[in-house]
Each structure stands twice: as structure tokens, then as C-alpha cells.
Amino acid sequence: DAKTTQPPSMDCAEGRAANLPCNHSTISGNEYVYWYRQIHSQGPQYIIHGLKNNETNEMASLIITEDRKSSTLILPHATLRDTAVYYCIVRGAGNQGGKLIFGQGTELSVKP
Amino acid sequence: DGGITQSPKYLFRKEGQNVTLSCEQNLNHDAMYWYRQDPGQGLRLIYYSQIVNDFQKGDIAEGYSVSREKKESFPLTVTSAQKNPTAFYLCASSGTGGGLPLHFGNGTRLTVT
Numbered sequence: 017d018a019k020t021t022q023p024p025s026m027d028c029a030e031g032r033a034a035n036l037p038c039n040h041s042t043i044s045g046n047e048y049v050y051w052y053r054q055i056h057s058q059g060p061q062y063i064i065h066g067l068k069n070n071e072t073n074e075m076a077s078l079i080i081t082e083d084r085k086s087s088t089l090i091l092p093h094a095t096l097r098d099t100a101v102y103y104c105i106v107r108g109a110g111n112q113g114g115k116l117i118f119g120q121g122t123e124l125s126v127k128p
Numbered sequence: 129d130g131g132i133t134q135s136p137k138y139l140f141r142k143e144g145q146n147v148t149l150s151c152e153q154n155l156n157h158d159a160m161y162w163y164r165q166d167p168g169q170g171l172r173l174i175y176y177s178q179i180v181n182d183f184q185k186g187d188i189a190e191g192y193s194v195s196r197e198k199k200e201s202f203p204l205t206v207t208s209a210q211k212n213p214t215a216f217y218l219c220a221s222s223g224t225g226g227g228l229p230l231h232f233g234n235g236t237r238l239t240v241t
Contacts, residue, residue, distance in 0.1 A: 027171060047228045057237070060232045061232070116171065118170030118171040
């Protein structure tokens, strides 16, 4: 599975959009991009995933570049409860799909 | 509500004792996984199971054992052979179609002294 690179920390003002970048330059054609977030002492929470096209759900939007080598998670109106560590993960389908490789993630701090 | 239940949330054991962590899901997922997380680190895969009565070792299976006798249950035993058992243990499940996300439980924090 491809490795991902994320900035270690970011700040965002409450009510503003939080844009979290992720590089996955070695991604292969059948690998999806997933985003999770983790609040201390809880399990990771699934946010969104995509293959090629941009995706949106009730939590966030995922923008994937045309060459698929990077992506951005957008929280459109960040709240204090969005403060967490955000993980970008690349995962292939198939029997090895459970082998999620979590990096260090981005620690997002939403400030009043 | 559908979800994954891990119990207990906190577990304390003496060194040399085996301990079993529970993981139950009612999402009707075929695949289940166990991960370990250490402070400031990402998740590392211990074992996973794609179907009942079958499971595969992950990256750090030494000192652990699992069983998958029922679709909804995937208990993890931390044996006395595991040299550094104190950690946060996370269970997850997913469907087995391509691209389906994993869903995680809220973890069990095991402390061995």
C-alpha cells in the first residue's frame, strides 16, 4: 500500500473551512484514499473516501487531484468538536485491504 | 444502533497472565481486524479475518492469538509471550467489497504491570 504524508499540525478558526492536505505520490490505480479522525482515547472515526472523483458527504468533502498523487479533506465550517488527529490512508481493495497503514496524521486544533 | 462494541474499556493485568479482549459487531460485516496503537503512533495490524473460521496474521502477530467462530465476534488474546502488551487495542470491521471503509470500536486500553 502507498505511503501518505501529512503536515503534523494545523490550526483553524471556528466557523472557517479547514483544508487538510495529504500527499500519496505512489498511489496505484486500484487504491482508494480514506480519511479518518481520532479523538484521544477513542477509536478512529471514518469520514470519507474516494477513488478518482471528488466526494462529499454530511461531514466533509474530499478533493483528489487529477493525477491522484494528492488530496485535500475539507471541513466546510469547523467547530471546536472537530479538534482531532486526522489520518489520510491509502488502501487497496482485496484480501490485503485490511492492512491500513496509519501515519502520524495531522493534529487539527480548532480555536474560538 | 449498529456498531462495534469492545469491552472492557480499561483492563489491568499482572505480567505473565493471558488476557482476552472482546469485540462484537452487529453490522453484518464479513471482515474483522485487530490493531494496536502506542502513544503518539499510528495503528499496527495484529490479525484480521475475512470470513468465519479463517484469519490471517498482520504485521505484529507474535504474542497474540485470535478466533473467529461467529461472524459477529473476533476476540483477541494477549498471551504472556507478548513482550510489551501495554497498549490501546482497536477492533474494526468492514464489508469485503472493494473500497468499503473500516469501522472501528472505541478501543480497550490494556495495562500490564
